Amino acid sequence: HLAWRPYAVARAFARQGVRGRPYRFFVGNSGEVKAMRAAASGQTLDRSSHDITPRVLPHLRAWTSLYGKVFLWWSGSTPMLCVGNYDMVKRVLSDKAGLYMKPDPGPAMMALLGRGLIFTEGEDWVRHRSVVHPAFAMDKLKLMTGAMEACAGEVIRALEARAAASASGEATVEVGHQFTELTADVISHTAFGSSYRQGKEVFLAQRELQHIAFASFNRVRVPGLKYIPTKSNVRRWQLELTVRGTLMAIINERIAAAKEAREYGTDLLGLMLEANSGDGGQSVMSMDEIIDECKTFFFAGHDTTAHLLTWAMFLLGTHPEWQQRLREEVLRECGGAGTPLHADALNKLKLVTMVLYETLRLYGAVNITVRQATADVNLCGVQVPKGTALSIPFAMLHRDEEVWGRDAGEFNPFRFQNGVGRAAALPNALMSFSLGPRSCIGQDFAMLEAKATLALILRRFAFEVGPEYKHAPADLLTLQPQHGLPVVLKLVGP
């Protein structure tokens, strides 16, 4: 059932090889993409339609309507196959034979994250995943609920004070910023426990490095420039030293303490070190690899979760009936304000979970992912030559009416009432955390943190989206409201 109009083009492409084909064979090129993105970046969308694709994937949306869900285009020197078909996506993401790999992340991302879980492949990936995976088991995450609640509680108290101090009992808050700071605190506490302050230093340095890396994305790459002591390079080197030095100190301190205590601790670092001390005292990962995994936690687990919370506030702020339902559920399962949160109670919040899934479907932090064919492969009948990049547009797949039904563009958390696997015509239709072996290792962590934070907010505040809000979702590596999300909070309860 592929809508495969340019199939003839693809076949010619496959027969005659990748390089050296004239550009006119292809549907679009990177120049067009830039122009479409620039045009889209000025638009504000209708906030009730929830179709963000004209803004975040304008090129794929335009070409999909012309050529179908699967088509070929050319990005710079790379042929790109848009894979908007579920069977194909599933095949690519479930691959265990190494037929599809992540493309080269480029020097900026490598400098930022090194060879952490996100960028390893093959046997290295299996080794890394075996060490990191145990830290994210649900029984371990449950022990982190206290730290999550403590961090969110601090933010809530500051907001309560602001609302209480105003004559109207209301406070207008830019929640995106609040959640970014909150998730940074949570990851610093849950990753590093008592070394939290040093962890926060690493985090701040890492965040500045991220800005430097992204600023360099759109610049022309001049060979050798990275070795020249420009102002930004010098700052980058200083920050890299801070990150590495501080992480190394935290890890060495922990290893030394474990000799006495005979355990590494129950934070993410401790659990990872525990799994790293393999049989016979032989470490599975080197110090450098552990450092890269710590950097990866910050990078992968921070903005993503902050945006999940921000978009959930947007949807609840524009759907007061759902907000009230969720508040009632939280009060029923978790008790009123002041009652400590328990992971088991949070896991019973069915309506909150449904709303979070629906938020992830409509406004998932990751809109698109890319894989590269490592060999000539037959992908559901399409000959894909080695080297072709496959772009998997989650944001479009999540709005596919054939899979999600006629109301795919609407906010309807009820679709998840029988579980995430039964929400659509196909079982793995929700791909916000990706699918298969490379799916998100931190998904339970993110959901638990989001549930704890929402529970605390719903118990204390009723809220609506501020009138000045402009609906302009932007893909700045992760999907976020371009102009922030002002929310008017009003105290509720005693």
Ligand code: HEM
């Ligand atoms: C709402 C929050 C989150 C979303 C939407 C999200 C989404 C994703 C997606 C789509 C991928 C796959 C990327 C790809 O293959 O191209 C991924 C991978 C990953 N995520 Fe998350 N993530 C979230 C939270 C977290 C958290 C909290 C952590 C850790 C603290 C984390 C750690 C990772 C890691 C390490 C990978 C790489 C896994 C591997 O390749 O084996 N993520 N995430």
